[in-house]
Amino acid sequence: MKRFVLILVALFAVPAFANEPEGHAEPSGPVDKKKETADFILHHVADDTVFEMEIPFPPYHLPAIHIADAFSFLKFERTPGACDGHAPAGFESFPSLGLFLNGCWDLRPTKAILMMWVACAVLFSLLFLGRKRDQNGVPRGVLAHLIEVLALFVRDEIAVPNLGKEEGKRYTPYLTSLFFFILAIDWLGLIPGMFAATGVVTVTAALAIITFILIQVAGIRSAGLGGYLKHLTGGVPAFLWPIMIPVEVIGLFTKPFALLVRLFANMLGGHMVVFFLLSLIFVWTIGAAAVALPLTVAIFCLEIFVGILQAYLFTLLTSLFIGQGVAMGHHAHGDDHAH
Amino acid sequence: MNLLILASNSFTDVKPGLIIWTWITFIIVLIILRRFAWGPLLSAVEGREKNITNAIESAKRERAEAEKLLGEQKTAIAAARQEAADAVRKTQADMEKFREELMSKARKEADSLKLDAQRAINDERVKAIAELKGEAAKLSIAIAEKLLNERLDDAKHQALAQQFVQDLGKKQTPQA
Numbered sequence: 297m298k299r300f301v302l303i304l305v306a307l308f309a310v311p312a313f314a315n316e317p318e319g320h321a322e323p324s325g326p327v328d329k330k331k332e333t334a335d336f337i338l339h340h341v342a343d344d345t346v347f348e349m350e351i352p353f354p355p356y357h358l359p360a361i362h363i364a365d366a367f368s369f370l371k372f373e374r375t376p377g378a379c380d381g382h383a384p385a386g387f388e389s390f391p392s393l394g395l396f397l398n399g400c401w402d403l404r405p406t407k408a409i410l411m412m413w414v415a416c417a418v419l420f421s422l423l424f425l426g427r428k429r430d431q432n433g434v435p436r437g438v439l440a441h442l443i444e445v446l447a448l449f450v451r452d453e454i455a456v457p458n459l460g461k462e463e464g465k466r467y468t469p470y471l472t473s474l475f476f477f478i479l480a481i482d483w484l485g486l487i488p489g490m491f492a493a494t495g496v497v498t499v500t501a502a503l504a505i506i507t508f509i510l511i512q513v514a515g516i517r518s519a520g521l522g523g524y525l526k527h528l529t530g531g532v533p534a535f536l537w538p539i540m541i542p543v544e545v546i547g548l549f550t551k552p553f554a555l556l557v558r559l560f561a562n563m564l565g566g567h568m569v570v571f572f573l574l575s576l577i578f579v580w581t582i583g584a585a586a587v588a589l590p591l592t593v594a595i596f597c598l599e600i601f602v603g604i605l606q607a608y609l610f611t612l613l614t615s616l617f618i619g620q621g622v623a624m625g626h627h628a629h630g631d632d633h634a635h
Numbered sequence: 636m637n638l639l640i641l642a643s644n645s646f647t648d649v650k651p652g653l654i655i656w657t658w659i660t661f662i663i664v665l666i667i668l669r670r671f672a673w674g675p676l677l678s679a680v681e682g683r684e685k686n687i688t689n690a691i692e693s694a695k696r697e698r699a700e701a702e703k704l705l706g707e708q709k710t711a712i713a714a715a716r717q718e719a720a721d722a723v724r725k726t727q728a729d730m731e732k733f734r735e736e737l738m739s740k741a742r743k744e745a746d747s748l749k750l751d752a753q754r755a756i757n758d759e760r761v762k763a764i765a766e767l768k769g770e771a772a773k774l775s776i777a778i779a780e781k782l783l784n785e786r787l788d789d790a791k792h793q794a795l796a797q798q799f800v801q802d803l804g805k806k807q808t809p810q811a
Contacts (some may be wrong), residue, residue, distance in 0.1 A: 310769060336738065342646065343648075343650070358796045363757075370652070374750070390647065390648060390649045390651075392648050392649065392650040392651065393648075393649050393650075396650075396651040396652075401651075401652070401653040402650070402651075402652045403651075403655060403656070404652060405653075405654075405656050406652075406653055406654075407654060408648070408656070408657075409653060409656045411658065412660050413658075413660065413679060414655065416663075416664050419664070420667070423672045427672070427675070429793065432683065432686070433679035433680065433682050433683045443672075443676070444676060444680065447673065447676055447677070448680060453717060468673065468677065469665070469668070469669040469673040469674070469677070470665060470669075472673050473661075473665045473673070474661075476668070477661060477664055481733070495775055496653070497646060497647060497648075498648070498649050498650045498654055498657070499653065499655040499657050501649055501654065502653070502654040502657035502658055502661070505654070505658075505662065506658065506661065509675065535645055557745070559770055564646070597696065
């Protein structure tokens with residue numbers, strides 16, 4: 297929660313920094329360190345079409361990978377000039393979504409996708425290296441043991457307790473994949489120069505949408521469409537339905553929404569804190585390093601833990617929500633459901 | 636004001652293209668991992684778990700069986716011991732009986748032998764007495780002949796001889 301507040305502060309700090317130079321700074325004047333730092337941090341943690349191996353502060357820029365240029369054929373303009381305009385009214389918070397609906401189908405991969413692919417490549421190679429087993433099916437080597445411990449942890453501590461033995465077995469591959477996918481992205485993002493794709497709201501939203509669909513499918517499959525719709529009435533008398541149904545429908549969306557915000561905010565916040573602490577050295581004096589460096593190391597270690605914790609939480613809550621969907625069919629109809 | 640600016644920055648920007656790419660990536664990862672990672676891993680683990688359960692089950696079963704066998708063996712041993720004891724007792728009884736039989740038979744045989752011997756002794760004695768009587772008579776006749784030959788006319792001697800013979804007969808008669 298603290299971290300979330302920090303992000304908000306950071307977000308609101310942008311205009312504060314942004315407004316300053318307009319007042320007094322000339323182009324030839326001294327560099328506004330605060331503004332530059334904030335810009336750098338925000339630039340680093342935000343998704344972009346260009347991937348740069350960043351070395352702090354210009355002019356030391358390494359050559360960047362221009363992902364968008366390489367995939368320029370994936371940008372479709374349904375109506376000419378749709379991509380040039382600003383976001384349509386009502387979509388100020390989601391400019392890309394507004395443009396998309398207006399006919400600008402921009403399907404080019406970004407930095408987040410590139411990092412996701414790198415994370416997947418790392419994940420695949422680690423799983424490949426850790427595939428060895430002896431003839432009894434016992435893993436051989438530290439890596440194989442580690443993978444099995446994590447996978448069995450997901451199965452025995454996440455899937456089975458929330459979904460039951462039968463359904464748990466069905467969803468275990470999905471949950472394990474989700475766990476390892478998020479974990480790989482989280483941890484890859486911690487390597488300096490890399491970028492955490494889970495710190496981008498779109499990525500977590502995409503994962504949360506899949507979870508949302510799974511929850512509904514599980515509910516409909518176990519309770520039937522009728523039972524599923526009946527569940528939306530919350531089991532109250534008919535005259536209360538106008539109140540109850542909107543509440544229940546909102547409830548459907550809040551669960552995955554909480555998932556996506558939690559993961560995104562934690563990853564984004566952690567990375568920003570690391571950068572803020574390091575920036576103190578440049579914004580104040582070099583002496584700030586005495587405080588900033590140990591703190592950064594501490595936060596970094598915390599981030600390693602947060603990475604696996606958030607992967608665990610996302611997986612756990614996904615399985616919990618799917619479990620609620622599965623449980624719909626097991627309740628007697630008209631039961632009161634605790635939400 | 637702040638909200639508007641928050642709105643225009645890139646953190647809340649949900650990019651449809653990125654969503655689609657995330658889905659594609661995640662679904663490919665899901666399929667690949669399911670096929671090549673979790674499938675083999677989970678089946679290996681399940682196989683192992685099954686093996687372990689089976690091993691425990693069979694160990695339990697074998698233990699129960701062993702205990703049953705042990706019980707059976709114990710009863711069998713007890714029965715055998717009982718049987719052996721019975722056999723010994725029976726043998727002893729048989730021996731006793733046999734010995735008694737043997738003894739009684741021997742005794743009977745000895746008795747009959749004794750009887751036979753007594754009878755034979757008696758017969759022999761009777762025969763001997765009879766022979767002796769015959770001999771005595773012959774002797775007395777011979778004596779009488781001698782006496783008669785020598786002193787026939789001696790009436791006194793004749794009366795004596797007669798007397799002697801009579802006494803001899805009297806003396807022998809009660810013993811016969």
